[in-house]
Structures are given as structure tokens and as C-alpha cells.
Amino acid sequence: MNAIPRTAPAAEARLLPWAPELTGDAAAPAPPPPPSRGGSPLAGLWLPLRLAWRQLRAERARLASAIAGVLFACVLVFMQLGFRSALFDSATALLAAMRADIFLMHPLTTVSFKPEMLPRIRASQAMALPEVQAAVPVYLAQATWRNPESGTRRAVQLVGFDTESGVMDFPGLAPLVETLKRPDTIAFDRRSRPEFGDVTRLLAERGPFEVQVGNRQMEIAGLVEIGPSFGADGNIVMSEVNFRRVVKERLPSQVDLVAIKLRPGADREAAMARLRALLPADVMVMSQPELVAHERNYWETATPIGFIFAFGSLMGLVVGMVIVYQILFSDIASHLREYATLKAIGYSNGFLRRAVLSAALILAVFGFLPGLALSTLLYDVVGKGTFLPLEMDLSRALSVFAMIFTMCGVAGLLAMRKLRDANPADMF
Amino acid sequence: MTTPVALRDVTYAYGTGDLARPVLRDVDLSVAPGEVVLLTGPSGSGKTTLLTLIGALRALQTGSATVLGQELAGATERQRTALRRRIGFIFQQHNLLGFLTARQNVAMALELDPATNERDRLARAGEMLAAVGLAEKCESRPDQLSGGQRQRVAVARALAGQPGLILADEPTAALDKQSGGDVVRLLRDLARRRGVPILMVTHDPRILDIADRIVAMEDGRILPATEAEPASAP
Ligand SMILES: Nc1ncnc2c1ncn2[C@@H]1O[C@H](COP(=O)(O)OP(=O)(O)O)[C@@H](O)[C@H]1O
Ligand SMILES: [Mg+2]
Numbered sequence: 103m104n105a106i107p108r109t110a111p112a113a114e115a116r117l118l119p120w121a122p123e124l125t126g127d128a129a130a131p132a133p134p135p136p137p138s139r140g141g142s143p144l145a146g147l148w149l150p151l152r153l154a155w156r157q158l159r160a161e162r163a164r165l166a167s168a169i170a171g172v173l174f175a176c177v178l179v180f181m182q183l184g185f186r187s188a189l190f191d192s193a194t195a196l197l198a199a200m201r202a203d204i205f206l207m208h209p210l211t212t213v214s215f216k217p218e219m220l221p222r223i224r225a226s227q228a229m230a231l232p233e234v235q236a237a238v239p240v241y242l243a244q245a246t247w248r249n250p251e252s253g254t255r256r257a258v259q260l261v262g263f264d265t266e267s268g269v270m271d272f273p274g275l276a277p278l279v280e281t282l283k284r285p286d287t288i289a290f291d292r293r294s295r296p297e298f299g300d301v302t303r304l305l306a307e308r309g310p311f312e313v314q315v316g317n318r319q320m321e322i323a324g325l326v327e328i329g330p331s332f333g334a335d336g337n338i339v340m341s342e343v344n345f346r347r348v349v350k351e352r353l354p355s356q357v358d359l360v361a362i363k364l365r366p367g368a369d370r371e372a373a374m375a376r377l378r379a380l381l382p383a384d385v386m387v388m389s390q391p392e393l394v395a396h397e398r399n400y401w402e403t404a405t406p407i408g409f410i411f412a413f414g415s416l417m418g419l420v421v422g423m424v425i426v427y428q429i430l431f432s433d434i435a436s437h438l439r440e441y442a443t444l445k446a447i448g449y450s451n452g453f454l455r456r457a458v459l460s461a462a463l464i465l466a467v468f469g470f471l472p473g474l475a476l477s478t479l480l481y482d483v484v485g486k487g488t489f490l491p492l493e494m495d496l497s498r499a500l501s502v503f504a505m506i507f508t509m510c511g512v513a514g515l516l517a518m519r520k521l522r523d524a525n526p527a528d529m530f
Numbered sequence: 531m532t533t534p535v536a537l538r539d540v541t542y543a544y545g546t547g548d549l550a551r552p553v554l555r556d557v558d559l560s561v562a563p564g565e566v567v568l569l570t571g572p573s574g575s576g577k578t579t580l581l582t583l584i585g586a587l588r589a590l591q592t593g594s595a596t597v598l599g600q601e602l603a604g605a606t607e608r609q610r611t612a613l614r615r616r617i618g619f620i621f622q623q624h625n626l627l628g629f630l631t632a633r634q635n636v637a638m639a640l641e642l643d644p645a646t647n648e649r650d651r652l653a654r655a656g657e658m659l660a661a662v663g664l665a666e667k668c669e670s671r672p673d674q675l676s677g678g679q680r681q682r683v684a685v686a687r688a689l690a691g692q693p694g695l696i697l698a699d700e701p702t703a704a705l706d707k708q709s710g711g712d713v714v715r716l717l718r719d720l721a722r723r724r725g726v727p728i729l730m731v732t733h734d735p736r737i738l739d740i741a742d743r744i745v746a747m748e749d750g751r752i753l754p755a756t757e758a759e760p761a762s763a764p
Contacts, residue, residue, distance in 0.1 A: 149641050160629030443625040446587055447687075448615030448642050450608075526614075527587040529621050 150456035151464070157433065158461055168429040172469020172506060173476065175422025179415045179502050180477035180494075181484075186411035187498070188490035194397045195329035195491075196259065196337060197390075200240075202270040202361035203370055204377065205393045209386045211358075213400040215259075215333030217242060219356035224385050228360065231376055233368035238264040239342070239357035243349045247336065248314035249299040256297055258315065259334030262345020263361065270361040272339055274326040281310075281323040282341050288315065292325040294336025295489055301325070316348040330489055332401065360385075419505055423513045426465055430458060430517035438524045446526035455518050462514025466507045473506070474499055532599055534695050534727045535561035535584055540593035542579055553579050555750045557593070561695070564725045566718055566740060568732055571747035577731045578699055580747070584729065585617055585697045586610035598694045615642050618688030618726070620698035620717070624680035626672040632659060632683045633668040639691040658686040662716055678709030685717045689724070696721055698730040702737060711736055 158165045191198075197214055206228065208218035225237040240263040247258035263270055265282045278289050290301050304311060305322060312319045315338065328337045346352060364373055370389060377387045388396065402408045434441065441454055478494045485492035542554040553576040561567050569577050582588045584597055586605065595602040600613045618639075626635045636655035640646050646654075659668050662682040672680050681701060688696055696717070702710030714730070718740040721728050738744060746753040 145641075145644055156634075157627075157629050437627075439623070439625055440627045443619075443621070443627075444638070445611075446585070446614060446619050446621075447639055447691075448611055448617075450611050527582045529587070529619070529625065 146453075147456065147460075150453055151460040154457045154461035155464055157437065157457075158464060161433075164429060164433065168426060168465050169469045169472070171422055171425030171429070172465050172510065173473040174425075175418045175509060176470050176473025176502065176506055177477050177480065178418030178421075179505060180473065180498075181480065182411045182414040182418065183498055183502065184477070184481055184484075184492045184494075185490065186408065188485070188492045189332070189407060190398050190401055191491045192329060192489075193332040193401045194394045195331040196261070196334070197394050197397050199272050199326075199328040200261075200270055200361065200390065200393075201272070202390065203364045204362040204374055205388050205390065206237075206360035206362065206377075206381070206385045207358075207388060207393065207396075208384060211386075212404065213333075214242065214358075214397055215244075217358040219358060220360070220385055222355045222357045224381055225357070225360045227381060228362055228377060230380065231373065233365050233373045233376075235363045235365045236267050236269045237360055237362045238267045238269045240270065240359040240361055241342065241345050241349070241352060242358040243345070243352065244334065245316040245348055246314075247298060247338075249297065250301070250304060250311065250313045251299040254297070256335065258294075258298065259331075259337045260315075260345060260348060261337060261339045262342050262349075265339070265341045267363075269363040272326040272328060274324070275339060278324040278326070282339075282344070284321075284323075286318060286320045286344060286347065287323040287340065288313075288320050288344065289324050289326045289339045290322050291328040291330075291337035291339075293327055293329040293489065295330050298336045318348055320344070320348070329491065415505075419509045422469075422506070423509045426462060426510050426513035427516050429465075430461055430514060431520055433461070434458065434517060434520040434524075439529075441521060441524035442526050442529050445524060446529045451521065454521050454524070458518045458521065459511065459514040462510040462517070463507065466503075466510035469510075470503050470506050474502075532596070533560045533562055534598055535559065535729065536596045537584070538594045540580075540583065540590065540595055542576075542583060542588075542591050544579075553750050554583075557750075557752055559745065559752060561727045561729055564722070564727055566721070566728045566730070566742045568730050568738060568741040568744045569747060570732060570738075570744060571753075575747040576750045577747055581697055581699050581729070581731055585619060586613045615691065616694045618691065618693035618696045620681075620684050620688050620696065620701045622700045622703045624672065624677075624684045624704075626680060626683055626687070628672055631669050631671055632664060632675065632686075635672070635683055636687045636690050639687045642691065655686070655690060658690045659683070661689075661720060662686045676709070677705050678713060681705060681709075681713045682716065685713060685720070689717075689720055689726070692724075693726060696726055696728040696730075698728065698732075700731055700733065702732065702734050707734075707736060710734060714740055 206220065206224055208220045210218040222239050225239050228234050228237040240261065243260045244257045245260055246255045248255050265275065265279050275289060281287055282289060292302050294301070301322060302325060305325065310321050310323055312321050326339050330336060346354065364370060374387045374389065381387070444454060445451070481492040481494055484490070537557055537559040540554055540557040541552060543550040543552040545551055557580060559580075569580070571577055579588070583590055583595060583602070586597065586602060590602045590605075593603070597613060598616050600609060602610070605613070627638065630638070633652060633655045636658050637651045640651040640654055656665070656668055659665060662685050664679060664682055664686070667675060667679060672683070675683065681704070698717070701717070702714060705713065714737045718728065
């Protein structure tokens with residue numbers, strides 16, 4: 103039996119130390135303790151991640167197509183979610199622009215463009231509460247609008263209420279209150295679709311001018327800001343008196359909403375509770391956010407819109423997952439020898455699985471970042487083209503990232519099964 | 531001192547039931563510390579199968595095998611993986627990772643030890659490459675190296691992890707005679723200096739002189755020692 107030196111001779115000190123314990127020699131001296139600065143506890147995650155990155159990086163074309171796949175899924179999901187929320191936002195644009203403390207609405211009203219009417223007297227009854235400063239009836243109707251430039255006709259949403267009362271405000275309305283007192287004056291929504299004519303420019307060029315609303319000539323006194331919604335592409339705001347001039351058949355005693363202003367310092371929740379106790383069951387008492395949520399709920403639940411966009415997002419994720427799976431799978435398949443070698447020299451299955459999963463997650467991050475940038479750009483371009491309020495926000499970015507991360511993770515878990523084909527026994 | 535490799539009555543068959551075909555029969559083999567053993571024999575005699583069993587790349591069926599103190603009969607996958615980390619493998623093909631440099635490939639053998647850090651690993655990999663005469667090729671990828679250079683990187687990788695045993699299966703098969711001879715002599719010298727035993731399968735008559743002992747196999751059996759003589763140096 104060969105004699106084994108227990109300590110390396112000085113002449114060979116620069117050679118790697120031979121560790122006798124590796125031959126199974128129980129009597130061997132204990133090896134020197136490993137340097138404490140080595141071996142981070144995260145090495146088990148970091149090393150497979152780095153291996154995955156080096157492997158991905160080595161094949162640029164494959165990496166690029168994988169990233170393109172993730173990016174595609176990312177943009178698709180962002181657009182679907184963006185459209186969905188933009189449609190819901192715009193569906194509620196009119197109600198969201200109405201700024202008052204409390205609203206009364208008929209409980210059977212499911213959506214504002216087909217309201218159940220409630221008796222006007224409920225407004226006066228609400229005044230019985232000391233904390234209510236004012237309560238005004240709001241009338242909603244649609245009428246035809248003639249484009250002042252081209253003469254074409256289009257349905258426009260009319261909102262009539264006591265504009266002087268200061269109970270309900272629209273962005274931009276305050277400076278127009280005096281003018282709107284005059285007969286046949288209106289405030290036009292500057293964010294109405296362009297089919298209504300470029301009123302903003304005309305107003306700047308010629309000052310107040312007349313347009314045909316219903317059968318009347320009415321003067322545009324100024325602009326408010328509301329935005330188009332599902333029910334209406336354009337809006338005009340006017341006083342209650344002017345509203346009745348346009349919509350002659352409308353009974354003044356039947357109103358669509360009642361807007362309530364509270365005295366300064368009054369507790370809104372308490373006031374709402376007292377109104378509920380005071381008023382009969384034919385009114386629903388809501389704060390403005392509740393009113394908007396009620397409207398949104400109609401679009402989300404009573405229409406297939408929500409489903410359509412959820413389905414579109416899912417399709418994007420499925421396509422992205424298939425692409426990532428394909429790439430990871432062929433990556434493993436073409437490196438089976440290398441993976442088998444790693445197994446042969448002592449790498450565990452867990453390490454290799456972590457490497458595959460890391461590759462998937464690297465693709466998630468590298469596809470998501472340009473996807474986020476591209477989607478932000480598209481939101482801007484498409485938003486301007488369609489007048490939909492498309493805007494990137496943090497919570498949506500985070501949830502899309504979570505989806506993409508999951509998508510790539512699932513693809514990685516599926517691709518991992520291919521690792522079983524890497525058999526170290528076949529290496530010799 | 532225990533023997534690095536001790537096999538007793540190892541029998542192995544591929545396939546199951548009626549299809550079972552024994553390729554190893556009652557193999558007894560031991561390798562002493564620091565010993566260089568060459569395994570020869572005709573193709574199909576079971577040399578590779580024997581090597582994969584000793585290397586814990588396959589599960590043992592019958593018999594007993596103790597490798598570096600680990601009993602392989604009934605060993606779990608985890609125990610076999612742990613044992614493989616203490617063995618240096620050299621394959622017929624170099625099997626280096628194509629997307630890593632020579633130094634990174636050698637460092638892969640060191641990353642298995644969680645107590646090392648990156649700087650030490652790269653430094654050790656560099657020393658190992660210098661020891662096989664490739665100090666200048668540290669940052670080259672395998673496709674930038676010749677066949678002999680790649681196999682020397684594989685030798686560096688096998689030795690870097692301070693193995694207790696080297697297993698090699700026809701490491702010269704893909705090389706021309708000159709570089710094949712160079713590689714195995716380099717391997718033998720480096721292993722000798724560290725006292726690491728080598729078990730090497732080879733057909734190559736030119737390298738028989740590196741052996742302390744030659745074991746011949748035929749039809750799944752090891753031939754009696756008298757028929758295998760260590761060749762003297764040319
Ligand atoms: N994975 C396998 N499955 C089935 N039979 C195999 C397998 N590997 C090798 N064999 C068979 O086992 C016998 C021994 O093969 P092997 O161990 O490779 O011999 P050697 O390396 O001496 O040429 C051969 O007849 C071969 O065909
Ligand atoms: Mg063979």
C-alpha cells in the first residue's frame with residue numbers, strides 16, 4: 103500500500119493541498135476550517151442564477167426571441183387591462199365629474215343613462231336636516247347636436263341643474279355661472295369627441311357662438327371638462343331652466359338625481375345615515391365615490407366587457423408562456439450533455455432546477471422592463487387616438503409584473519421536466 | 531487506512547425480467563490509496579458499466595461496493611450525489627460547458643463547496659489551469675481550444691475539487707496519440723503528487739506504462755491478475 107504524506111512537503115506548498123479525508127481515511131487530520139468570509143448563504147440561489155444568465159447570454163438570438171415573447175405578452179396584458187380600466191373610467195366619467203357631497207338616486211337605477219326617476223319633492227325633504235345646506239334636482243337627457251363646422255348630427259348628453267346654487271360643480275364650471283343664467287346658454291365639454299366639432303378652437307377664434315341643440319339655437323358660453331363615456335360621446339351642462347327649454351316634454355316634478363351640499367364641518371356619514379332614515383324607500387343615499395362605484399359595477403357585472411378583457415389578458419399570458427416554455431425546453435434539450443456532466447460531477451437536481459427557474463425569471467424581468475416602457479408609450483399614443491383615459495399606474499405595473507413572473511415561472515416548471523433526460527450514467 | 535475502492539461480488543444487468551442481460555458478473559476489484567489502475571478489455575466487456583457503478587452514476591444492483599468510505603449498496607440519490615462531488619470524472623468527450631470560459635468551467639467544480647468564495651474559486655481554477663499548462667488560456671472558451679487543450683481543462687476540472695478518486699473512461703479516445711499521451715501523463719503526475727488514486731478505462735496501448743496495475747476484463751468478468759502485467763516504461 104502506498105504511503106500517503108499527511109502534510110504536503112514545503113517544496114510543493116504552492117500546489118493544491120491534497121485532502122486525505124477525501125479518500126475516506128478516518129484517521130486523517132481535520133481539514134483547516136474554511137475561511138468565514140466565503141460562502142454566502144444566498145450562494146444556493148445566486149450560483150444557479152448566474153449559470154442561467156451566462157447560458158442565456160451565450161445565445162443572443164435565442165435570448166432575444168425569448169425576451170420578445172415575454173415583451174409581447176406583457177404589452178398585450180397591459181393594453182387589455184388599460185382598455186378595461188379606461189372603458190370603466192370613461193363609462194363613469196360623467197358621474198365622476200359631478201362634484202357634490204351626497205347624491206340621491208332611485209334604487210332601481212342601474213346605470214345613469216337609463217335612470218329611474220324620483221320625485222322632485224325628495225330634494226325639499228332632504229332640506230329638513232339642519233346639516234343640509236342645499237339640495238338641487240339634476241336632470242339628465244340626450245338630444246341631438248349639430249356640428250357647427252360640418253353640420254352633421256350626433257347625440258349629446260345634457261345635464262341640467264341649478265348652476266347658481268353651487269351644490270354641484272364640474273371642473274371649469276365656476277367662472278361660467280353668471281353667463282349660464284342667460285336664456286339658451288350652455289357649457290360644452292371640451293373633451294367631447296372631435297365629431298362634435300372643434301368647439302375649443304372656434305370659441306377661441308370667434309368668442310361665444312350659437313349651435314343647434316335639439317330644436318333650439320343655443321349659445322356656447324364656455325367650456326367644462328368631463329370626458330366622453332359609454333352612454334355619450336359629448337356632454338353639455340346648462341341651467342335647469344335652459345334644460346327645460348330644450349327638453350320640453352320633461353316633467354319638472356320627476357328628476358334623475360338629487361345633489362346635496364352639506365354645511366361646512368358636517369359629518370357626511372352621519373348625514374347620510376340620517377337621510378336614509380328620513381327619506382322613503384324610493385331613494386338611495388350615496389356619496390360620490392359610491393355613485394361612481396355603482397355605475398362601474400353595472401359595466402363590470404352586467405356586461406361582458408370585464409370578461410372580454412380578462413380573456414384577452416389570459417390569452418396573452420398563455421401565448422407568452424408557450425414561447426418561454428419552448429425556449430427553455432430547447433435550451434435544456436440542446437445542453438443535455440452539459441447538464442448531465444454537471445449531475446455527474448455532483449450537482450444536485452435541485453441546483454439544475456433552480457438554474458432553469460432562474461432563466462425563466464430572468465426572462466420575466468428582461469421582458470417586463472421594455473414591455474412596461476413600450477406599454478407606457480402605447481398608452482400615450484392610443485389614449486390620444488381614442489380619447490380613452492389610458493394611464494400607467496404603479497399598482498397595474500406591479501400586478502402585470504406578478505402575472506408575467508408567474509407566467510415565466512410556470513413555463514420554467516414545465517420545462518424543468520426535460521432535465522430528467524439528462525442522465526449522468528450516459529456520460530461515459 | 532481504508533481502500534478508496536473496494537468491490538465485492540458486484541453483478542449488474544441491464545433490462546428487467548426476461549430481457550435482463552448481465553454485463554457484470556461477480557466482479558471483485560479494489561484500488562489502493564494513490565494507485566493508478568488501468569482497466570482494459572474488449573468492447574462490450576462491461577468496463578464503462580463498472581466505472582459508472584463506482585462513480586455512483588448508477589444504482590448498484592447486487593454485491594457490495596465501498597467507494598471513499600461510502601457503501602453504495604442501497605445508497606440514496608442524495609448520498610450518491612454527495613459522493614460524486616468527491617470524485618473527479620474525466621469523460622471521453624471533454625464535456626465542458628460551451629458558454630463558460632476555461633477558468634469558469636474549472637471553477638464549476640469548486641462551486642459545489644459552499645465554503646468557498648468567488649475570488650478563491652477563480653484563483654484556484656487559475657492555479658489548476660496553470661498546473662495543466664494552460665495559464666494563457668484561462669479566458670478562452672472551449673471552442674477556441676484544441677482537443678488536447680480541452681481535455682486538459684477537463685483534467686483541471688476533475689482535480690480542482692480535491693477529489694479522493696479519479697475515474698476516467700477512455701480519456702484519449704477523441705485525441706491524437708501525441709496529445710492523448712501528454713494528457714494522461716499530466717493527469718498521472720498531478721494525481722501522484724496529490725496521492726489521488728486513478729481508475730482509468732483505456733484501449734490505448736501507448737499509455738499502459740503509466741499504470742501501477744492493469745486489470746483486464748472480458749465478458750463481464752475480471753481476468754485473473756497473472757494475465758495482466760504492468761507494462762514497463764518505453
Ligand atoms: N444503457 C444501457 N442499456 C442497455 N445495455 C447497455 C447499456 N449500456 C451498455 N449496455 C450493454 O452492456 C454491455 C457492456 O457495455 P459497456 O459497459 O459500455 O462495455 P465497454 O465499456 O467495455 O465497451 C454491452 O453489451 C452494451 O451493449
Ligand atoms: Mg465503454
